[in-house]
Amino acid sequence: MSDPADTRETSKGPSVQTEKNLNVLCFEHHTQMRPSQILLKIGEESEQLPAYVCEEPGCFVRYSSSRGYFVTTPDGRQIEGELTPRISCPKDSRLMYLAEVRPQQRSYRLWRCPECGTSLATEGLSRASS
Numbered sequence: 661m662s663d664p665a666d667t668r669e670t671s672k673g674p675s676v677q678t679e680k681n682l683n684v685l686c687f688e689h690h691t692q693m694r695p696s697q698i699l700l701k702i703g704e705e706s707e708q709l710p711a712y713v714c715e716e717p718g719c720f721v722r723y724s725s726s727r728g729y730f731v732t733t734p735d736g737r738q739i740e741g742e743l744t745p746r747i748s749c750p751k752d753s754r755l756m757y758l759a760e761v762r763p764q765q766r767s768y769r770l771w772r773c774p775e776c777g778t779s780l781a782t783e784g785l786s787r788a789s790s
C-alpha cells in the first residue's frame with residue numbers, strides 16, 4: 661500500500677563542492693589566507709582544487725579542508741615531508757585549520773574544524789610558568 665499524501669518537498673539544493681569562507685590563517689605567517697583555486701601537480705597529472713593560499717610573497721603554504729595544510733613548489737608540486745601541522749578534529753578526524761593566534765602567548769594556537777566547527781586550543785611545549 662502506498663500513501664500518496666506522503667510527498668515531502670525538499671527545499672535543499674544539491675550540495676556544492678565549494679570551500680566555505682573560513683578564517684584560515686597561514687601557520688607560518690599567521691596572516692589570513694585567501695580562498696582560491698590552485699593547480700596541484702601529482703606525478704604527470706595536474707589537478708585543480710579549491711584551496712586557501714597565503715598572500716605573503718614567496719609563501720607556498722596552502723590549506724584545503726580535504727588535505728589540510730600543505731606546501732607546494734612555485735610550479736605547483738606538493739613538497740613531501742614538509743613540517744606542516746596536522747591537527748585532527750576529535751569528533752570527525754578532519755584536518756583542522758589555524759583560526760587564531762595570540763601575540764602575547766607565542767605558543768598558543770586555536771584550531772578549528774572545517775566540517776563541524778569544533779575548536780581546539782593547543783599550547784606549545786614552553787609553558788609560561790614563572
Ligand SMILES: [Zn+2]
Nearest residue numbers: 686689714719
Ligand atoms: Zn604564509
Ligand SMILES: [Zn+2]
Nearest residue numbers: 749752773776
Ligand atoms: Zn569536526
